[in-house]
Amino acid sequence: TQNAMWGGRFAAGPDAIMEAINASIGFDRRLYAQDIAGSRAHAAMLAATGIISDKDAEAIREGLLTVLSEIEGGNFAFSTALEDIHMNVEARLKEIIGEPAGRLHTARSRNDQVATDFRLWVRDQCDAAVGGLVALQQALLAQAEAGADWVMPGFTHLQTAQPVTWGHHMLAYVEMTARDIGRFSDARKRMNESPLGAAALAGTGFAINRDMTAKALGFDRPMANSLDAVSDRDFALEFLSASAICAVHLSRLAEELVIWSSAQFRFVTLSDRFSTGSSIMPQKKNPDAAELIRAKIGRVLGAAVALFTVMKGLPLAYSKDMQEDKEQVFDAADTLMLALAAMTGMVSDMTANRANLEKAAASGFSTATDLADWLVREAGLPFRDAHHVTGALVAMAEKKGCDLPDLSIADMTSVHPAITEDVYSVLGVQNSVASRKSFGGTSPDRVREQVAAWKARLG
Ligand code: ARG
Numbered sequence: 001t002q003n004a005m006w007g008g009r010f011a012a013g014p015d016a017i018m019e020a021i022n023a024s025i026g027f028d029r030r031l032y033a034q035d036i037a038g039s040r041a042h043a044a045m046l047a048a049t050g051i052i053s054d055k056d057a058e059a060i061r062e063g064l065l066t067v068l069s070e071i072e073g074g075n076f077a078f079s080t081a082l083e084d085i086h087m088n089v090e091a092r093l094k095e096i097i098g099e100p101a102g103r104l105h106t107a108r109s110r111n112d113q114v115a116t117d118f119r120l121w122v123r124d125q126c127d128a129a130v131g132g133l134v135a136l137q138q139a140l141l142a143q144a145e146a147g148a149d150w151v152m153p154g155f156t157h158l159q160t161a162q163p164v165t166w167g168h169h170m171l172a173y174v175e176m177t178a179r180d181i182g183r184f185s186d187a188r189k190r191m192n193e194s195p196l197g198a199a200a201l202a203g204t205g206f207a208i209n210r211d212m213t214a215k216a217l218g219f220d221r222p223m224a225n226s227l228d229a230v231s232d233r234d235f236a237l238e239f240l241s242a243s244a245i246c247a248v249h250l251s252r253l254a255e256e257l258v259i260w261s262s263a264q265f266r267f268v269t270l271s272d273r274f275s276t277g278s279s280i281m282p283q284k285k286n287p288d289a290a291e292l293i294r295a296k297i298g299r300v301l302g303a304a305v306a307l308f309t310v311m312k313g314l315p316l317a318y319s320k321d322m323q324e325d326k327e328q329v330f331d332a333a334d335t336l337m338l339a340l341a342a343m344t345g346m347v348s349d350m351t352a353n354r355a356n357l358e359k360a361a362a363s364g365f366s367t368a369t370d371l372a373d374w375l376v377r378e379a380g381l382p383f384r385d386a387h388h389v390t391g392a393l394v395a396m397a398e399k400k401g402c403d404l405p406d407l408s409i410a411d412m413t414s415v416h417p418a419i420t421e422d423v424y425s426v427l428g429v430q431n432s433v434a435s436r437k438s439f440g441g442t443s444p445d446r447v448r449e450q451v452a453a454w455k456a457r458l459g
Helices: 016-022 025-048 054-072 085-097 099-103 110-146 166-191 210-216 226-231 234-260 288-311 320-349 354-362 368-379 383-400 409-415 421-426 429-435 444-458
Strands: 151-156 159-165
Touching: 025 054, 025 085, 025 110, 025 210, 025 320, 054 085, 054 099, 085 099, 085 110, 110 166, 110 226, 110 234, 110 320, 110 444, 151 166, 151 354, 151 429, 159 166, 159 354, 159 429, 166 234, 166 444, 234 288, 234 320, 288 320, 354 429, 368 383, 368 421, 368 429, 383 409, 421 429, 429 444
Parallel strands: none
Antiparallel strands: 151 159
């Protein structure tokens, strides 16, 4: 059978395979609320500008509300033959209200319709991502506040580097997620213009009012170029880019949780609520949520690459290739929101093991830099020489199988005569972190200041 929407110039209906490759209703039904909102705004505008009658607009409005409640009540029969959400809604509208339904598509195309629907959907996802990120920040902040002065090893190359504070480490992720929030908010601002009224690609001869539909849908203004309006998906690419960066942050934290919860580290204990067991090894408590966050991030990155690839070769204006935008964005958004929720749960529930953190902080010659700095400050050595002397002391301690503070003063002066008893005051991890008071540094004082600033910011 011929297509009810565009069958006029066709003698035959589509092959089943054509229908299968063409249809998007299997996934774009998720845009139903946005599609109906866009149609309501469009119909109201058509009436206000005298393009359709008030009576028809009212029939359309009521019919659309019925369609909405049918879909939300699960009483709507989606049809693959009707290809996508736009034609499914319109066809049902026609069944309900008859002839006026055919006037809804005046001065509109599915090209501006889908661009509008999808922008509205992605805009909501930006808000959802910000909400999820704020919740995560709050969980991180609570950890930072509790452990502002708990000392732990800071790593480079995953080798002990210098002592840092637990609070400082948690706040690093608060900063990272704050930039993620900035990216989603920025993207939202840029995407908040209305494509509706661009029609197929060239605009329309009807005297429509695009400001009116833009306003009704919460957009800041109509998009200024009809070709651009129907043919770009940079808003989706920006959302995916922001999601990809955010996902990488989540993945790195997930990786740390996997390492930290291992028997070899025992820096944190994850709650039972966010752990799983083993069917064979009774002792196991596995950090599956962290592992899955780390893994699922691949889907988000993949979605970004996929849509960039779809878009990169398309001439203006609309091409059907763009129908491939939705599944990628849907999956990336679902994955990101789930990962954010799981990370927030894990971080709120986890217990940092202070004693283990502090024990680990003191091992691995973590205060060697403090010793070198002491030689610069108190003995007047150039830093390069101080570095060399300290290196020799580390080698000596390693040979003796002890840590730096365990070397005797005789051992110390045998390497450099200017060393005095005072050096021991900088070899403890508490002193080490307390001394790092530079702005942005790890000292408990600085961490407490940052915690207070973030608490004020997050309210
Ligand atoms: N389902 C289509 C999409 O997702 C809607 C736009 C169709 N436009 C067209 N000219 N065939 O992009």
